[in-house]
Amino acid sequence: MLRQIEGSKAVADAVALCRPEVVCAYPISPQTHIVEGLAELVKSGALEPCEFVNVESEFAAMSVAIGASAAGARAYTATASQGLLYMTEAVFNASGLGLPIVMTVANRAIGAPINIWNDQSDSMALRDAGWIQLYAETNQEAADLHVQAFRIAEELSTPVMVCMDGFVLTHAWEQVDTPDQEQVDAFLPPYEPRQVLDPAEPSSIGAMVGPEAFTEVRYLAHARLMEALDLVPDVSDRFAEAFGRNSGGLTRAYRTEDADTIVIALGSVLGTLKDTVDELREAGLRVGVLGLTCFRPFPADAVRAAVGHARHVVVLERAFEPGVGGIVTQNVVAAAPATHVHTVVAGLGGRAVTKASLDGVLRAADRLPPLTFLDLDRTLIDRELGRLAATRRSGPTAENLLRDLGAVASRIG
């Protein structure tokens, strides 16, 4: 059914259609509306049987999901930012135990300085946690990816993270087509755990493993993730067959076939990029966009096939690795070593990524340095560097920058 609906509510409804049996949540912006939606559905009896557990921290949220999943229940939680980092230990544990938990990450920056707005620093920080990571471009995709995520997770016994840009998607109202319960039931069979806590057949889950087998365990976890490179597009195709729309797969190319310059990105910024590309095409520039829906496992073959012919690849990063540069870039370089790859870090902490800025970057793709920060205010930085050089004391950098911008009325400190 086509509805004008908030992204978070669309995700809550999609998750509910997947019949989770345990939902646990701790509030954190911009994830809150998702679990509020589920709380409403559980409390009103619209979603049952399902236990909604209000936990005392994100660490507990993932831990409750671990217990529930190991006991054979379909388990779901959602988080963002500091919350994802706070639950990190349990996030790794869930994949190590092979538990097919599905979690939404409403992408948000990591502090300090504290910042509640969107970038992808949180999920990117957990790229090595052994979870499959899917990134939604639109709210329709966000909703659809959750239905696919449960199926992928449970077929592989591996947890799946569905990442959607905080506020940009979670709080945006747009048309989303929500499927019927019957359709989802036909697509998603009940959860059959690979190993389960059952008094009828006692098993020990989570035993200690020493050096003699740990490498093999890790290899098998890797092999299972690599299987996802076949399964993710397969599930996406089946989804398209059942629901009549394609939302998923590994990558999604837009006007890349004959492109000299291809921009690679993840998430909601792809919409702006496609508009920019359309305008540049009208101006006669051969540019295209490659969206990565699946980031873990990294679809190296698909990326190489899509960008191999391009003269320049620009990776638009919504997070970065201080001291190194682009995170996605490193994966792209490894996949397509013969290509000129440039990193453009954009939209950190919610800064708008505008068509005008993207237009400038794409027109200058052949002259871009290896690492560019989009719309970086050099004047602000130079002033602060000057101040830092003048004194040995570390200072309130963020506050100084705000004062320079005139964003604070009075002098701080």
Next chain:
Amino acid sequence: MAVTPIKFYQTGSFAVGGRLLGADQRSVQSDRQRINSIDCGHRACQGCGEALGARYALDAAMRATGNRMVAVNATGCLEVFSTPYPETSWRIPWLHSLFGNAPAVATGVAAAMKAKGRTDVRVVGQGGDGGTVDIGFACLSGMFERNDDVLYICYDNEAYMNTGVQRSGATPAAARTATTPAVGPEPGAVFGQGKNVPMIALAHEIPYVATATVADLRDLEAKVTRAMEFRGARYLHVLVPCPLGWGSASHDTILIARLAKESGLFPVFEAEHGEIVATSKIRRRVPVEDYLRRQTRYAHLFGDRPRTDVIARIQAQADRNIRRYDLLGED
């Protein structure tokens, strides 16, 4: 089942099994047909109080639930000595996730069972004092506050024994650990720190809170059995001496646990819905020195210049417990 108090100390196999009693009053351990929760062949140290306490507690829980139970274990000695892959000593469904999340994982299992309509399957969470008092404390408090249907058992050996005897929030004052060495003017753990989790559990007003020691295994069994009669959050705090960490003789584990209770240092009580309903009275009161002297973790109090001042402060703690919990007199 009301348990008849037995007027003898537990010293040998007859007492352990309670075979002098009527069939319905006997210990779980007296039944050769029982199913062990934790089997022989595990790798606990000789005289390990935790291995003993866990086996008694979980065997009793198995009997109380008709073997329909799941155990969730925190990281620690109990987990390490029982499950070196591919071996396991557990004959019950058993899950280990992390050090600090056993109460929350147990909550998840309980929630799953509830959602699946498996109300017959009960959940026990367990961990040492580090996993319970320190790193897992937020999860434990959350489990209490939501009144999740879990019995959580803390096996308290008063330090981080699995990592080599470092101080925990349950380490008593003056005790030597690797991180509270017996040097300086205030040797050992400092006074005035440490958490009293049984009292904190009591403050949550959960259905059932009790303390026990491995000196009275019959009492431990009775408390587990009683705990399983309740639904909701329950907490059992069991004192389990650690010969390695306490520097005590392996054969003295039971004796030392008894001295902890008989000196008043470890009050043994039972509470329901936030109110203490029973205390185990001291039967032969002993000075704390009798307890301290048997452990090298207190050896620095009895050197060439005995620290009578420190011993007096510990005695004062015991005396305060005796007053607060009314530990003298008849049961």
